[in-house]
Amino acid sequence: xxxxxxxEIYLKFFESKGHKIIPSAPIIPENDPTVLFNTAGMxxxxxxxxxxxxxxxxxxxxxxxxxxxxxxxxxxxxxHHTFFEMLGNWSLGDYFKEDSIKWSFELLTKHLNIPVNRLxxxxxxxxxxVPADEEAAKLWMDAGIPKExxxxxxxxxxxxxxxxxxxxxxxxxxIFYWRSDEEIPKKFDPExxxxxxxxxxxxxxxxxxxxxxxxxxxRKNVDTGMGVxxxxxxxxGKNDNYKSSIWRDIIAKIEDVSGKKYDDEKYTVPMxxxxxxxxAIVMLLGDDAKIMPSNKDQGYVLRRLIRRTIRxxxxxxxxxxxxxxxxxxxxxINEYKSYYKELERNKDFILDAFRNEKIKFNKxxxxxxxxxxxxxxDLTGDELDKDSAFKxxxxxxxxxxxxxxxxxxxGLKVDMDGFKAKFEEHQAKSxxxxxxxxxxxxxxxxxxxxxxxxxxxxxxAALRKILGEHVHQRGSNITVERMRFDFTHDEKxxxxxxxxxxxxxxxxIKMAIPVERLEMPKEEAVKMGAECQFIERYxxxxxxxxxxxxxxEICGGPHVSNTSELGHFxxxxxxxxxxxxxxxxxxxx
Numbered sequence: 001x002x003x004x005x006x007x008e009i010y011l012k013f014f015e016s017k018g019h020k021i022i023p024s025a026p027i028i029p030e031n032d033p034t035v036l037f038n039t040a041g042m043x044x045x046x047x048x049x050x051x052x053x054x055x056x057x058x059x060x061x062x063x064x065x066x067x068x069x070x071x072x073x074x075x076x077x078x079x080h081h082t083f084f085e086m087l088g089n090w091s092l093g094d095y096f097k098e099d100s101i102k103w104s105f106e107l108l109t110k111h112l113n114i115p116v117n118r119l120x121x122x123x124x125x126x127x128x129x130v131p132a133d134e135e136a137a138k139l140w141m142d143a144g145i146p147k148e149x150x151x152x153x154x155x156x157x158x159x160x161x162x163x164x165x166x167x168x169x170x171x172x173x174x175i176f177y178w179r180s181d182e183e184i185p186k187k188f189d190p191e192x193x194x195x196x197x198x199x200x201x202x203x204x205x206x207x208x209x210x211x212x213x214x215x216x217x218x219r220k221n222v223d224t225g226m227g228v229x230x231x232x233x234x235x236x237g238k239n240d241n242y243k244s245s246i247w248r249d250i251i252a253k254i255e256d257v258s259g260k261k262y263d264d265e266k267y268t269v270p271m272x273x274x275x276x277x278x279x280a281i282v283m284l285l286g287d288d289a290k291i292m293p294s295n296k297d298q299g300y301v302l303r304r305l306i307r308r309t310i311r312x313x314x315x316x317x318x319x320x321x322x323x324x325x326x327x328x329x330x331x332x333i334n335e336y337k338s339y340y341k342e343l344e345r346n347k348d349f350i351l352d353a354f355r356n357e358k359i360k361f362n363k364x365x366x367x368x369x370x371x372x373x374x375x376x377x378d379l380t381g382d383e384l385d386k387d388s389a390f391k392x393x394x395x396x397x398x399x400x401x402x403x404x405x406x407x408x409x410x411g412l413k414v415d416m417d418g419f420k421a422k423f424e425e426h427q428a429k430s431x432x433x434x435x436x437x438x439x440x441x442x443x444x445x446x447x448x449x450x451x452x453x454x455x456x457x458x459x460x461a462a463l464r465k466i467l468g469e470h471v472h473q474r475g476s477n478i479t480v481e482r483m484r485f486d487f488t489h490d491e492k493x494x495x496x497x498x499x500x501x502x503x504x505x506x507x508x509i510k511m512a513i514p515v516e517r518l519e520m521p522k523e524e525a526v527k528m529g530a531e532c533q534f535i536e537r538y539x540x541x542x543x544x545x546x547x548x549x550x551x552x553e554i555c556g557g558p559h560v561s562n563t564s565e566l567g568h569f570x571x572x573x574x575x576x577x578x579x580x581x582x583x584x585x586x587x588x589x
Contacts, residue, residue: 019089089224108199122190286347382411400416461508463487488581
């Protein structure tokens, strides 16, 4: 696949500039409980962007698995994807704007052979608090970008993360490519959709203080991101991402199982959605966190993706009861397993979970069809009301298009305005909840989150001592109020076991054990007996946290300096999370 060549070229280029290649973090964040997914390459590096020393040094590069659902409704066009890969390079207090811009230009024009006349950039135009980024604009002109191809835009476009959040922040410069066969205009118009963003370089040079002022950072960082899918399409001369080599085999299989053609306009969008969603489903199920379809958090997103996939498979008249989804999922696994070993390791889990949810939703569809018949049977007019339409959507997973389709067959209309109003109200509530989950990053991780994070180490150690060495962490979720900890164990814990674990954690806290931060080669950490799963996830040099003789774990932080800071540990609940995985909810008082 061409994307492997792009990834190879990118990583080797930055390696030649003194960057250390680090492995992708999982899709489900390990040490950032404030977000559902890793949505950008910088997310797993937040502790280091905030000042913690990275064991691999000050220049880093990687390919990060990313997952975003804020653009879910946009999937189906030529450029949006739920799962995508992000190429990134970082400077942690090392080089800054000059090298970042110079190297970006060199990679694009000399190594990827993109013509300069197809490139344009945006920079920050400044406001009453921070001046315009004239420095970045001049550096681009020195590199070879004409002045008329540089646009100065406001904080919504060229400031990261945003002007409201306190903490490290700064202007960014975005690089655009003219993706059209039309004549390339001399002047860059950012509103013209033919200009597609391919790379973003963020210059973290300010601290946004709680009093609203912005002061220069002592240690400035560079954080960049380039989307693999878009750039591969650019390099292959495709104006449609789904016509690039990344998607070729997946789309061909969808054509095969449906008997339809991608180039038939009636079927192009459904095929894009199915292709995108199945790749996303495979990557999410393949993550070692072992997320299952559910009605909460990541499981809800997974379930929604599977249901949307089935809905659009029906549009293509695919035989839902066949193994169509297994065939497409296997193509994704085979194309990505050399890069992400967990896909091979979790192959059976991926296929079984996907199949089971498909079967379950098919049954739900049947119940929904019966509900639809019941509603329409008692209908007095010729319009299906908003509440019934929304119930079919919310309770039975019926996309509104399906309700409209069924209503039309019976000569009925649907109160679409009413449905949209209810739907928007539902989305507003969801967003309000999601914002709490997605606002993570440089402004998060306070004192309580740090305490809970350290407590997970003590809990893991206590569980292994009481239940056995088979116990390993499977994931955690932390808020300022509580911690949630998933671990491998086949049986429900007895009341006695819970008390023993709780008492042991409190004993560790009372012992006032210092928490030591060590850096070493990962092979040495493994020899020392450091707790970790799937060692290939980690870079060659790792951070290990040692809590006396109690705990030794490879981890990225943050942690307290002594266990005595944690307070009193109480287990509130122990329950099943998924097959072979239990979950503990606990608090510190």
